[in-house]
Amino acid sequence: GIQVEQSPPDLILQEGANSTLRCNFSDSVNNLQWFHQNPWGQLINLFYIPSGTKQNGRLSATTVATERYSLLYISSSQTTDSGVYFCAVVMWGSQGNLIFGKGTKLSVKP
Amino acid sequence: SAVISQKPSRDICQRGTSLTIQCQVDSQVTMMFWYRQQPGQSLTLIATANQGSEATYESGFVIDKFPISRPNLTFSTLTVSNMSPEDSSIYLCSVMDRDVGGYTFGSGTRLTVV
Numbered sequence: 001g002i003q004v005e006q007s008p009p010d011l012i013l014q015e016g017a018n019s020t021l022r023c024n025f026s027d028s029v030n031n032l033q034w035f036h037q038n039p040w041g042q043l044i045n046l047f048y049i050p051s052g053t054k055q056n057g058r059l060s061a062t063t064v065a066t067e068r069y070s071l072l073y074i075s076s077s078q079t080t081d082s083g084v085y086f087c088a089v090v091m092w093g094s095q096g097n098l099i100f101g102k103g104t105k106l107s108v109k110p
Numbered sequence: 111s112a113v114i115s116q117k118p119s120r121d122i123c124q125r126g127t128s129l130t131i132q133c134q135v136d137s138q139v140t141m142m143f144w145y146r147q148q149p150g151q152s153l154t155l156i157a158t159a160n161q162g163s164e165a166t167y168e169s170g171f172v173i174d175k176f177p178i179s180r181p182n183l184t185f186s187t188l189t190v191s192n193m194s195p196e197d198s199s200i201y202l203c204s205v206m207d208r209d210v211g212g213y214t215f216g217s218g219t220r221l222t223v224v
């Protein structure tokens with residue numbers, strides 16, 4: 001099956017710093033999403049981005065489908081950005097379920 | 111975008127008992143997905159639930175342990191049966207959200223089995 005690899009697994013930042021999270025996937029996909037899981041376990045949809053670039057405030061994402069990777073940029077990080085960031089994909093020809101990477105755990109210190 | 115109401119949000123259960131988790135969507139959807147997230151781990155698909163047919167289970171998950179109902183296009187339940195401490199996890203339901211693209215998740219059920 002498809003492999004979804006995220007890096008780094010853990011990241012500690014000082015408030016105000018910028019960061020880049022990476023997601024590599026081993027096969028063609030027709031859906032890619034970035035999620036933020038907050039400390040209460042709720043999964044928040046950040047971006048639906050099977051290709052191209054999107055921006056939402058301090059966050060932006062880029063997916064290069066032909067090279068099978070996606071990047072999530074966080075600028076001017078805040079303590080509320082802490083949590084786990086997941087990349088998830090849907091394979092072409094599948095029943096449509098998401099396959100998740102193992103996540104990047106981000107801690108932003110004040 | 112689709113809104114999913116999931117309940118209960120959390121529960122502490124005795125081993126050997128069962129818990130039923132409910133997900134209600136504010137729009138009609140063909141498929142609903144149930145995921146499990148064990149402590150410190152990523153999300154794993156349990157099963158896909160289509161209205162009017164048996165749920166499709168992933169390898170490692172069986173209907174006797176995780177029976178699913180899908181009585182209509184807006185509602186589904188997942189039951190965790192004969193629970194053991196190893197079932198302590200967050201359980202989440204998900205649907206495809208055509209308004210925004212991609213998938214939306216319920217708020218999750220944090221289950222602790224003692």
